Each structure stands twice: as C-alpha cells, then as structure tokens.
Amino acid sequence: MMKDFKASALRVLKIESEAVLQLQQYVNDDFAAACQLLQDCKGKVVVCGMGKSGHVGHKIAATLSSTGTPAFFMHPAEANHGDLGMMSDQDVLLAISNSGETTELLNLIPVVKRLEIPIIAMTNNSGSTLAKHADVMICIKVEQEACSLGLAPTASTTATLAMGDALAVALLDASGFSSADFALSHPGGSLGRRLLLSVADIMQQGKDIPLVSKHQTISQALFEITRKGLGMTGIQDDDGILVGIFTDGDLRRVLDKRIDIHTTTVGEVMTTGSVTTHPQKLAVEVLNLMEEYKISSMIAVNDKNQPVGALNMHMLLKAGVV
Template sequence: MAEHISPASAEGYIWQGKRVLEIETAAIQAMQTAINDDFANACQLLIRCKGRVVVTGMGKSGHIGGKIAATLASTGTPAFFVHPGEASHGDLGMITPQDTVIAISNSGETHEVLSILPVIKRLGVPLVALTGQPESTLAKLADVHLNVAVSEEACPLGLAPTASTTATLVMGDALAVALLHARGFTANDFALSHPGGSLGKRLLLRVSDIMHADERVPKITSDAIITEALLEISQKGLGMTTIVDAENRLLGLFTDGDLRRILDQRVDIHQTKIAEVMTTGCITTTPNTLAAEALKLMETRKINGLIVLDKDKTVVGAFNMHDLLRAGVI
C-alpha cells in the first residue's frame, strides 16, 4: 500500500479490497493447470459412484466442502457432507462401500481427516483428495489427487485461508459442472430438486397451472356488439376477450388496446359488431407449454396476454402477465 494512504481510510479499504480480488483472481487463473488428466480421472471416479459422494474437511475446508456437496447434489450427483471430527465418533457409519469420498485439506495433514482414512480404505471406498500439498499424506493416500495450491493467500499474514479456499471452491464447481454435462442433466432435472423456490416455479409450472379456465375465460360470439365485449373484458379482468364460433373455436381477439384504437376512429361501440373490429391470426399457446416459454413468447411478441387452445384448436384458457407474476414465473 502506498505510504500516504491510511489503512483506515476509504482509499485504504478500496486498495485492500482490490488487492484481495487481484490475488484471488490470480489463484483462479492458476487453477487452469490443475484441470488435467487427474481432473478427468476424478470425474470418472465420481460418475461411476453407485452410492453417494461424501465430502469431508475441517474448519474453512469443511465450510467449502459443505458448499461443494450441496452443488453436486443440486446438479445431479447425489452428495452430502460429513464432519471428520463427528465421523470419528460414529458418523463414519454413514459411508458405505458404494460411496466415493472427497477429502479436503489444504495442508494434506489435517489430523481429523487422516484419522478416518483407515476405515475408508478398509471399506474400499475410492478417495479423491483436494490439497495444496502434492507430497502430503492425504495426497499420497488418495486414488486421485487434485492440486489446489496457491502462490499466496489474500490474508497479509498468510494465516487465514482466503485464496486457497477460493481455489478449492472453484475446483468443486468445475467437478460438479463437468459431471452435470456428462450425465446430460437438464433444467427440468434441476427444477425437481428446487421445487420450493422461484427457480422451480420458472422451470416446472405449465400454462395449465396458471391459466383462467372454464367460466373464467373471457368469451363472446362474433355477432356480439362492442359494448358486450367491453362488459366481458370488465367482468373477467384479463384486459381482453376471445371471440369464438359455435364449436368454441377461436375466431379472434379484442383487447383494451383495440378499444383505444377504435375510439380514436370514432367507431360506434353501441352498434358495431365485434367481428368488424376484432384481431384475427392471434398468437396462442397450449396447456402443456412451460410457463417460462410462454413468458418468453409474450416478451418477444410484446403482448400482455395469451389464449390457450387444446389439440382440437378450441379455447380452453387465457392468462396475462399478472398471472405469471402471481405464480412467481416473472
């Protein structure tokens, strides 16, 4: 830091913050060399796992391990975290011969991690180690070792794990995403493990889940006059109404926007039939369409609502942007 900058000043905070980002960015860039044959071998071990991937680590490595396990689990690789200290006191029973273990230790000499290795080896469980020391005990005992060494920590004392935990986290993300692609994991698969959040709603909800159906669908016949259309729009609250034939097939659409245009043209709304002013060739969707797809269609075509047709091309529903908003799709 420049001598004229006080560490407790705004300039000092900014300087230190940028320095941390520079060090950790360099650590991530250096990880490119660690994505090698060892990385591919680790992926092969993990994808062949018949049970669960068990992640373990102490301290900050344990926190990173928990996140790696969560990322694996949400991207198609069943995984959970086991605290190595607890493992020595009974939790090792959670590990079965069908599992694969990822052990994390920057030094590769963490006592709590090393103490559970004999049991892991006795079970014949494959072991992937993430360490910053290729010559460490953990690295040498692993079936595959991934080197997450960094040239320096962001902590100026070199004590608090900073760049090293970032590098480890990045390696975990790289494993998870590589496995995701290898499994052919899809957005729908992801949504199945996130059903409660907005993401799950965006990915799982279909038009049939949000549309207005039956008597709630705004609908009039082609011989109705404009005032009747306005009454239907007002009662159903979607800002539009469909115009259908005797078989409930869509003939056209009339919206609030159409009303504004015909008023500018001084059309007699008490005498003119809706068939004379309705919009034909409407954009429609189907009940089975994903709500997220319907949203994209509406945004692309710059429309506020959609009519839903079944396989026989009859009107079965309608919805607008407000319905998507209420459903959490937007």
C-alpha cells in the same frame, strides 16, 4: 493513523483472483480421472473436511447435489465417532485438506480403504499422507494467502471452492443435466417457479375466461373485457372454436373508424390468427411469446382449438415467472 481499507481489499482480490487462475494448470488428467470416478459413482459423493476446508466442503457438496451429482457433507471428527456408518461401498470420498495431514481425515483412511471406497484428495501437497493414500489427487496449491499475516486460509479456500465448482459443472455438462432437472431440485426458488410452472397452474379457467360469441356486439364484448379484467376477450364460433380475439387496442381502432359498437358484431372487427398457447406449456415459454409479439394477455386452447384458459402478464408477475 488512517488505514487504507480500499488498498487492502484490492490486494486481497488480486491475490485471490490470481490464485484461481493458477488452478488451470491442475485441470489435467488427474482432474479428469476424478470426474470419471464421480460420474461412475453408484452411491453418493461424501465430502469431508475440517475447519475452513469443512466449511468449503459443505458448499461443494451442496453444489454437487443441486447439479445432478448426489452428495452430502460428513464431518470427519463426527465420522470418527459413528457417522462413518453413513457411508456405503457404493460411495466416493472427496477428502479436502490444504496440508493433506489433517489428523481427523487420516484416521478415516483405514476404514475407507477396507470398504474399498475410492478416495479423491483435494490438497496442495502431493507428498502428503492424504495424497499418497488417495486414488486420485486434485491439486489446489496457491502461491500465497491473501491474509497479510499469511496465516488465515483465504486464497486457499477460494481456490478450493473454485475447484469444487469446476468439478460440479464438468459433471453437469458430461451428464446432460438440464435446466429443468435443476429446477426439480429447486422447486421453492424463483428458478423453480420459472421452469416448472405451466400455463394450467396460472390461467383463469371456466367462467373466468373472457369469451363471447362472434355474433355478439362490440359493446357486449367490452362488457366481458371489463368483467373479466384481462384487457381482452376471446371470440368463439357456434362450435366453441376460438376464431379471434378482441382487445383494448382493437377497441381504439374501432372508435377511430366511428363504428357503432351497439349494432356491429365483434366478429366483424376481431383480430384473427391471434397468438394462443396450450395449458401444458411452461409459463416461462408464454412469457417469451408475449415479449416476442408485444402482447400482454393470451388465450389457452386445447388440441381442438377450444378455449380452456386465459392469462396475462400480471398473472405471470404474481406467480414469480417474470
């Protein structure tokens, strides 16, 4: 007999999406109180849970840490055999248990209470032992599991994960945590590259900068463009100040006017008022400028408008900024 896989999958998604939507009723004063406890925490948020709650707890701890709330996961069984020493009286315990009666979690309560560590419980049972001993309880109750047997944690774990995200983002918004702060904790990822790389990290420097004097001929400028491979060259005056730029596009316009490239100086045909950048500018900002002005390369200048570097779209792509 052929099974209807799609119908089963759609039923699961419907149940789980409804479970997440039902959580809105639990974003209440207790939720706000939990956020305040976490925001006031001087140490770390210690996330604890067994089984599937533990798997979700790992993710919640990781999300909290990456969004500005230092956190780590502590396995309750291991905590009962020594790992509880990882906690300090500056921490907050975020205990996750769907039933609120997980033995390994409950065994920790006397010691946690003795250390006067605040407890935030995430459970579906307000009358549970965990909820009664917690300082704040966040309800994660769902109407039904998506498992057709009603046994495997499915909708309940999805709801727990979503509530964890709600906590993390609420704290992020309250603290003013920025995209740059996020990048600092993700330096190896593409987001880190996009947000932390400066122009100075990417640009060609020194002898690799395409530059000619305004007194040199167009043909000499073309040789510089070809030699440096950025599709353009900067034009300097006698004091080393950038006064213009000459690009492949400028060359096409020169050829249309039948100008002698061997006798005409590049200063006579250069583009003035060109868009430049500063070496300390973020590479992603330069990308935005290139897209805005529809250009593919740019000269970086210092505070005296002297060329100190050059880069193009290909270099941004290679660096992972695009």
